[in-house]
Amino acid sequence: MKINPAPLHLAQTVITGLVLAMSIAILGTSAHTLDVFKKQQTSNPWWLPLWPQHFDVQGTKALIASAAVTVFLSIVFLVLSLVPKFNLANKHTLRALIALGTTIPSALLALVTVIYAHVINHDTPNHDTIQTWTCKYKNSKPLQQDLALPANMGNGNFGSLCMQSKFALYGTLTVLLLLGGSMALSVLGWLADKWSARQTRKEMEQS
Template identity: 75%
Template sequence: MKINPAPLHLAQAIIIGLCAALSVAILGTSAHTLDVFNKQQSSNPWWLPLWPQHFDVAGTKALIGSAASVFVLSTVFLVLALVPSFNLVNRPTLRALLAIGTTIPSALVTLVTVIYAHILNNDTPELDTIQTWTCKYKNSQPLQQDLGMPANMGNGSFGSLCKQSKFALYGTLTVFLLLVASFGLTIVTWLADKWATRQNRKEMEMSGQQS
């Protein structure tokens, strides 16, 4: 039975590409929510400026670091795997090692980040994260005397920040699942490459004997 590993190579590149694209989106949303918090926390009454110790933003920072790490490692794999001059198509073991070397660290980082962020989100009401706070008060109405306050002095952006925070967390979980799938596909692709190489060698030997 002849196997063509090319579709597996393409599938692996697509999965890693999705991880890289999702990481950019996660990085953007996490960085934006943290930026809004940093700019408004000391002045916006909805961010409790007199009680800053109530907030724990370590989870958001972890999401930013995780997304950046996955993007860098995914980009390394895609560049080395897709640029013809590196010739990894004809070096299946090296390609597999590269995939494993970039996938496993990324998967571990994303898994730890998701667990850590989830633990912080469950620390309420003792502490709040950007996600728990904005989701809790996104539909709350300001006091009558606060209606004339500027946009950056209210909770008008809480709905968007809540959605962005959730996207960053569940997006990171999605990236982890994609990386697990990529790891499994790496093993299958390596076996397919080895089988195809073996079959090609047999065909060449048979052709040599016939000639």
């Protein structure tokens, strides 16, 4: 029975492309929420600047770091696997090793990041994260005399920041699942390559 490994390699390439796109989006949203927090914390009363130690942004920083590493490693794999110069299509074991070498670190980092961010998000009321704080007060209304405050001194963008924070966290979980699928395809693709090469040798010996 002849097995064609090409669909497995194509599926892995598509998944890696999805991981790359998702990680770029996570990187952008996480960086944006952290940037808004840093710019407004000392001026926007909705961030309670008198108690800056109440906020823990390490989870957001971890999401940024995880996404950045995943973007880099995904690009490395895509370049090595798609550029004909490297000829990985005919180097089955090397292709599998590169695939696992770029997905396993990303998957481990994503797993640790998701757990870490989840733990920090559930540390309230002792501490709040950007996500827990913006989601908590996104629908709150300022006092009547504060209605004329500038946009950067209100909670008008808390709804957007809440959604972006949630997207970054659950997006990282999605990336983790996609990376798990990519690792499985790496192994299956390598086995399919080996089997196909073996069958080709047998056919050549018989002819």
